[in-house]
Amino acid sequence: MSDFRDLTTLRVGGPAGHLVEASSRDDLVATARDFWASPDDWMILGGGSNLVVADDGFDGNVLRV
Amino acid sequence: MTLAVGDVVAEQTYHLTRDNLVRYAGASGDFNPIHYRDDFAQSVGLPGVLAHGMLTMGFAVQPVVDWLGGDSGRVTDYQAKFTRPVPVDAVAGAAVTVLAKVGAIDDDGVRIDLTVTFDGATVLGKAQVRVTVPA
Numbered sequence: 701m702s703d704f705r706d707l708t709t710l711r712v713g714g715p716a717g718h719l720v721e722a723s724s725r726d727d728l729v730a731t732a733r734d735f736w737a738s739p740d741d742w743m744i745l746g747g748g749s750n751l752v753v754a755d756d757g758f759d760g761n762v763l764r765v
Numbered sequence: 766m767t768l769a770v771g772d773v774v775a776e777q778t779y780h781l782t783r784d785n786l787v788r789y790a791g792a793s794g795d796f797n798p799i800h801y802r803d804d805f806a807q808s809v810g811l812p813g814v815l816a817h818g819m820l821t822m823g824f825a826v827q828p829v830v831d832w833l834g835g836d837s838g839r840v841t842d843y844q845a846k847f848t849r850p851v852p853v854d855a856v857a858g859a860a861v862t863v864l865a866k867v868g869a870i871d872d873d874g875v876r877i878d879l880t881v882t883f884d885g886a887t888v889l890g891k892a893q894v895r896v897t898v899p900a
Contacts, residue, residue: 709794749795750818750847 704753707745707764713753716745721764728765735761768867768875775828775865781816781851782858789820803855811850816859818847821888825863825881829894832865839897841874846890851883859883865894874898 704713718740722728735742741760745751768774786800795817798805803813822845830837853859861883868878879892 709796711794747797749793749797752819 708748714755714757716762717759719762772867775832777828778862816851842895845892848890849888
C-alpha cells in the first residue's frame with residue numbers, strides 16, 4: 701500500500717487506501733467511472749502539492765493522474 | 766475579552782517577494798516552476814510567477830495566531846479555497862492584505878473569517894478559521 705508521504709511534496713501523510721494510477725486518457729475516464737459507481741469515498745491526486753494528509757491517511761479510492 | 770460578530774481582530778499587510786517563493790518551494794518541496802520562472806508560467810497561460818496557494822493560506826492565518834498570543838494550538842480548523850492567483854512581480858513583489866473578523870460565536874468557540882486581498886480583489890474564498898476560547 702502506498703503512503704501519502706511518498707505522494708505529496710510535503711512528504712507527510714499515512715496510507716492511500718486504494719490507489720490507481722491513470723496512464724492514459726481512456727484509463728483515466730474508465731477508472732473515474734469505476735470510482736464514481738462505488739459507494740466509497742474518492743479523491744483525485746495530481747502532483748501532490750497543495751495537499752496535507754494526516755497520519756491516518758485516506759481510506760478510499762485515490763485516482764492518481 | 767468580549768467579542769461580537771463583525772469585530773475586526775487583526776489586519777495586516779504582507780509584502781511577498783520572489784525570495785519568499787523560493788524559500789517556500791524549498792520548505793514545502795513544491796518545485797513547480799510556475800512559482801519561480803516567468804517564461805514557464807507564461808507558457809502555461811499564467812500572467813507570470815505566482816505565489817504558492819499554500820504559502821498564501823499559511824501566512825494569511827498568521828494575524829489570527831498573533832491575536833491568539835502566538836498560541837497556534839487554539840486553531841482547530843482552517844479552510845480556504847484558492848480562488849484567484851497572486852502574481853509576484855520580480856521587482857515589486859506583491860502586497861497581500863489580510864483582514865480578520867469575527868464571523869460567528871458558538872459554544873465551541875469562535876469562527877474568524879479572513880478577507881485576503883491582492884490588487885483590490887480577494888484571493889482566498891471562504892477562508893475560515895475556527896479557534897477555541899480559553900475557559
